[in-house]
Amino acid sequence: MANQRRPHDMGGAEAGPVEQTEHAPESWEKTVDTILRLVSDKKRRIMTVDELRRGIEDLGPGAYDELNYYERWIASITSNLIAKGVITVEELGAKMEEVEKSWAEKA
Amino acid sequence: MSDHTHDHGDHHPPHPMQPDLEDTPLTYHQSMTLAVVELLIEKNVISADEVRAMHEVIDATSPALGAKLVARAWSDAEFKKRLLKSVNDAAAEFGVDAGPVPIRAMENTTGVHNVIVCTLCSCYPKYLLGLPPDWYKSRAYRSRVVREPRAVLAEFGTQLPGDVDLVVHDSTADFRYMVLPLRPAGTDGLGEEELAAIVTRDCMIGVTCPKAPGSE
Known part of the structure; x- marks a missing residue:
């Protein structure tokens, strides 16, 4: 039944006109794509595209629609990397703080 | 970029950041x-x-790579057969790596028009054509193109004759599609480069059709 569909499963649903917007990919978006391509390549095989998708689908209906495309990707990639023990929550928190601090200093 | 803290000893890997971000929070x-x-x-x-x-x-990856394949297929029937068999192998003839996921080209004919989508996410032959446009990933396109493709194509200015079958291909993580558009009338005698110039990304998604130079 339609009301039991998960938020990503939208084929055939009602929706408005296709807004033909596009933007040149930003650097951080290409970085997200880069991370996925590298961690899923033959050399590493740390995660798969299916795991990326599962992570995105597990974001839940609110986050799925609130986050933009590459925000969903990095959210999923990060949870996968944490679940697999490649990085830890603590390391991520500390590194984000560092990144934000150095960004603020440069501004 | 400030350099006063990193001006000696390159023990830090360079930040993979780009200037276009640095002026914004x-x-x-x-x-x-x-x-x-x-x-x-x-x-x-x-x-x-x-x-x-x-x-x-x-x-470096852009629709121009796909356009080259299409132009060659329009000019060389043997190449077209190989392209329809495997886009990845055909791209390799140009020295182009079309990526780890198999891509199939769906051929438009006078009786059949193809369009591609990924309803569940945003699968796209991006290793060949570059990153997909925002609208390809949008809720509206993914929802509607499988239900009312003619209406969606009309929004892109594409009116298909009623006797042309419209086939929608839903991509998956393991299998991607591109459209091999129909070579338009009025392009006899054009070389491959001129032909490639009329093959746009949207033609290879299937929401538009290539037009002969100077027509409109």
């Missing part, structure tokens, strides 16, 4: 992205060189 997810890439570099999971090289690959 960092969002939570941008910060997460930069943190993850730096952690992966520190842990030697990936290298800064690999990150830079992959950015360059992404920048």
Whole structure:
């Protein structure tokens, strides 16, 4: 039944006109794509595209629609990397703080 | 970029950041992205060189690669057969790596028009055509193109004759599609480069059709 569909499963649903917007990919978006391509390549095989998708689908209906495309990707990639023990929550928190601090200093 | 803190001893890997971001505040997810890439570099999971090289690959990939294949297929029937058999193998003839996922070209004819989508996410032959446009990933396109494709195509200015069958192909993570458009009338005698110039990304998605130069 339609009301039991998960938020990503939208084929055939009602929706408005296709807004033909596009933007040149930003650097951080290409970085997200880069991370996925590298961690899923033959050399590493740390995660798969299916795991990326599962992570995105597990974001839940609110986050799925609130986050933009590459925000969903990095959210999923990060949870996968944490679940697999490649990085830890603590390391991520500390590194984000560092990144934000150095960004603020440069501004 | 300020250099007063990193001007001697290159023990830090260069930040994989670009100037276009640096004038704006960092969002939570941008910060997460930069943190993850730096952690992966520190842990030697990936290298800064690999990150830079992959950015360059992404920048170098554009619909022009697909357009070359289409133009060759229009000009060379034997090549067209190979393209329809395997886009990846046909691209390799041009020295182009079309990526790890198989891509199939769906041929438009006078009786059949093809269009591609990924209803569940945004699967797209991006290793060949570059990153997909925003609208390809949008809720409206993904929802509606499988239900009322003629109406969606009309929004792109494409009116198909009623006797043309419209076939929608839903891509998956393991299988991608591109459209081999129908060569338009009025292009006899054009060389491959001129032909490639009329093959746009949207033609290879199937929401538009190529037009002969000077027509409109």
